[in-house]
Amino acid sequence: MASTHGAAQVLVASNRGPVSYEVQEDGSLHAKRGGGGLVSGLSAIGPDAGALWVCSALSDGDREAVRRGVGETGVRMLDIDAEVHADAYNGVANSVLWFVHHMLYQTPVEPVFDNEFWRQWGNYARYNRAFAEALAEEAGDGAAVLVQDYHLTLVPGMLRRLRPDLRIAHFSHTPWAPVDYFRMLPDRVAREVLEGMLGADLLGFLTHRWAEAFTACCTEIVGGLGDTRVGVHGLGADADFLRERSHEADVEERMAALRAEIGAGPDGQPRKTVVRVDRTELSKNIVRGLLAYRELLTDFPWWQERVVHVAFAYPSRQDLAVYRDYTAEVRRVADSINEEFGTADWTPVVLHVKDDFARSLAAYRLADVALVNPIRDGMNLVAKEVPVVSDEGCALVLSREAGAFEELGEDAIVVNPYDIGGTANALHEALGMAADERAERTKRLAASATALPPAAWFLEQLRALTG
Numbered sequence: 001m002a003s004t005h006g007a008a009q010v011l012v013a014s015n016r017g018p019v020s021y022e023v024q025e026d027g028s029l030h031a032k033r034g035g036g037g038l039v040s041g042l043s044a045i046g047p048d049a050g051a052l053w054v055c056s057a058l059s060d061g062d063r064e065a066v067r068r069g070v071g072e073t074g075v076r077m078l079d080i081d082a083e084v085h086a087d088a089y090n091g092v093a094n095s096v097l098w099f100v101h102h103m104l105y106q107t108p109v110e111p112v113f114d115n116e117f118w119r120q121w122g123n124y125a126r127y128n129r130a131f132a133e134a135l136a137e138e139a140g141d142g143a144a145v146l147v148q149d150y151h152l153t154l155v156p157g158m159l160r161r162l163r164p165d166l167r168i169a170h171f172s173h174t175p176w177a178p179v180d181y182f183r184m185l186p187d188r189v190a191r192e193v194l195e196g197m198l199g200a201d202l203l204g205f206l207t208h209r210w211a212e213a214f215t216a217c218c219t220e221i222v223g224g225l226g227d228t229r230v231g232v233h234g235l236g237a238d239a240d241f242l243r244e245r246s247h248e249a250d251v252e253e254r255m256a257a258l259r260a261e262i263g264a265g266p267d268g269q270p271r272k273t274v275v276r277v278d279r280t281e282l283s284k285n286i287v288r289g290l291l292a293y294r295e296l297l298t299d300f301p302w303w304q305e306r307v308v309h310v311a312f313a314y315p316s317r318q319d320l321a322v323y324r325d326y327t328a329e330v331r332r333v334a335d336s337i338n339e340e341f342g343t344a345d346w347t348p349v350v351l352h353v354k355d356d357f358a359r360s361l362a363a364y365r366l367a368d369v370a371l372v373n374p375i376r377d378g379m380n381l382v383a384k385e386v387p388v389v390s391d392e393g394c395a396l397v398l399s400r401e402a403g404a405f406e407e408l409g410e411d412a413i414v415v416n417p418y419d420i421g422g423t424a425n426a427l428h429e430a431l432g433m434a435a436d437e438r439a440e441r442t443k444r445l446a447a448s449a450t451a452l453p454p455a456a457w458f459l460e461q462l463r464a465l466t467g
């Protein structure tokens with residue numbers, strides 16, 4: 001009997017897809033393609049593998065593309081009602097689940113689970129259902145479905161009920177909260193999130209620490225993992241792509257421009273650089289990084305005029321007031337350091353907020369020190385990318401709360417992200433590290449960072465699911 005199902009054999013589901021659309025002034029649509037681990041992963045299985053990426057329309061341009069029937073082969077964008085999407089993405093995923101897993105709440109006053117939250121939770125479930133229904137419709141018999149992240153925690157359970165024949169995986173790109181913190185969620189929500197995910201055959205995490213935290217939540221709240229397997233797949237950097245891309249002409253141009261901005265110190269030598277590249281994200285701890293840099297200049301005044309903090313903080317989740325406020329605070333602290341210490345020819349903090357990938361690579365190449373000090377982070381790929389492209393070796397100051405610490409901790413200078421004095425000392429030590437030690441450590445960091453490049457990371461999960 002002919003199947004009534006779709007034909008896709010490998011399906012990926014994520015909130016943000018590999019392409020986005022903008023309506024141009026003349027009414028035409030401009031498509032912009034993104035990168036990242038899943039894009040490389042899917043291209044690794046080849047064009048004939050029957051792969052389909054199911055994602056949500058995120059902007060008016062995306063919705064227009066869906067309505068006009070414009071699309072990419074291998075991508076199905078869901079035209080989910082804008083209000084439902086906003087409640088699911090901004091309201092629940094980014095303001096509640098993200099905050100829980102990154103432990104970002106100021107607990108004396110938040111979170112508050114009131115009627116407004118329950119209304120948004122209803123829309124989070126609706127948004128998850130739209131994904132589950134689309135996947136159920138598109139998946140061929142026995143297909144493999146890889147669901148991504150905290151936006152889609154209910155999908156595995158919903159999809160399992162619609163299509164018991166499928167093999168379902170869910171991958172968390174975030175940390176997982178410790179039990180006591182996770183239990184801040186209303187009991188029903190905590191249970192529904194865990195039970196939703198346990199609808200999968202396989203749950204993937206970036207580190208053992210996050211996998212163990214998830215398992216502990218299941219033991220305490222829903223009595224265990226049941227038949228679901230838990231695996232750790234530590235996404236690595238894409239060395240081939242990064243090395244090639246970072247030697248293209250636009251990167252060289254930006255290196256020259258950055259060198260001019262950085263300038264030379266009193267001894268005529270090029271100033272040293274402490275580089276950071278992040279989304280302007282609460283969990284990235286950019287403000288404390290600036291405060292630590294200020295303390296470096298105060299406690300070790302020898303560095304004044306001899307170092308520049310190159311900080312790239314790219315806009316993120318600007319629909320949320322708390323992110324807009326945080327962005328303003330980053331600027332305010334950077335300006336205050338420049339006012340306090342700056343001279344006619346030395347700008348202590350060079351802050352750029354306009355996203356520019358070529359300039360990020362240029363900064364990676366010339367960094368003497370990379371500062372990666374998140375409060376908590378699923379992995380942090382910047383920590384892995386810098387050692388791969390660094391020209392002459394770069395000392396890595398790394399938070400012990402970043403997932404990358406599990407693989408890179410030995411060759412990094414490790415910090416407690418809340419400790420400003422400790423971070424200032426670590427910056428001092430990193431800036432003073434001898435060139436040969438820096439180069440040796442960078443080589444080892446690059447080897448660990450590239451142990452599981454994106455394509456292999458994806459195939460490893462697929463094998464674990466279907467093998």
Ligand code: F6P
Binds near residue numbers: 016149173174317378
């Ligand atoms: O780490 C989780 C994650 O969803 C990543 O996959 C992504 O790079 C990041 O957060 C940014 O998310 P958004 O789609 O909200 O910009």
